[in-house]
Amino acid sequence: MDIREIQNLIKFVAKSGATEVKLEMDDIKITIKTTNEPGAEATSYIQHVPVSQPAAPVAAQPTAPATPAAPAAPAADDTSKFLVIKSPIIGTLYRKPSPDKPTFVEVGSTISKGDVVCVIEAMKLFNEIESEVSGKIVKVLVDDSSPVEYDQPLFLVDPS
Structure with a gap:
């Protein structure tokens, strides 16, 4: 989905009178919130959802304590949990x-x-x-x- 499609979606939602629309696709989440107040702007949230992200924090943690020198190891062990x-x-x-x-x-x-x-x-x-x-x-x-x-x-x- 490119920026023009997103902008068109925001305009469509604003004209429709809906107060909130959520759209989830394979790798993207879009939330559009509007208000009924005149002069208020629509708020849009877009979040890219990487497929491998849940495993990344767990895989990244064990390598951190192995690289520091011995004096820093006790402090690294405290944060490894x-x-x-x-x-x-x-x-x-x-x-x-x-x-x-x-x-x-x-x-x-x-x-x-x-x-x-x-x-x-x-x-x-x-x-x-x-x-x-x-x-x-x-x-x-x-x-x-x-x-x-x-x-x-x-x-x-x-x-x-």
Whole structure:
């Protein structure tokens, strides 16, 4: 699906009067939310869903403790029991849905698989990033309004 098709879909949904539309295809999720208020803009979220992403955090963890020198090993062992939520796209990370709303998650928050943990803006589209693991947030690795890269660690989660 290219950008023109997405723009046409947004225009169609805005004209239809629907307040929310969700579209899921093989590798993409699109959510379009509109309001009935005059002058309000439609909000669209697009999320690319890589097929191999659930295995990536588990496979990436064991290699991290093996590479540091011996003095750093005890600290690495402390974090090896945690799962990592990584960025699926490049963009700007926002920890809140809007400036006047509370953050999606904080350190100590309990999350379930499918919970939104942050939003990443890419090409003027806001992508909700959903957790693929359940557990408790133990560390936030990225500041609000910070640029993020593909596969960059965002949160550490204690699965126990």
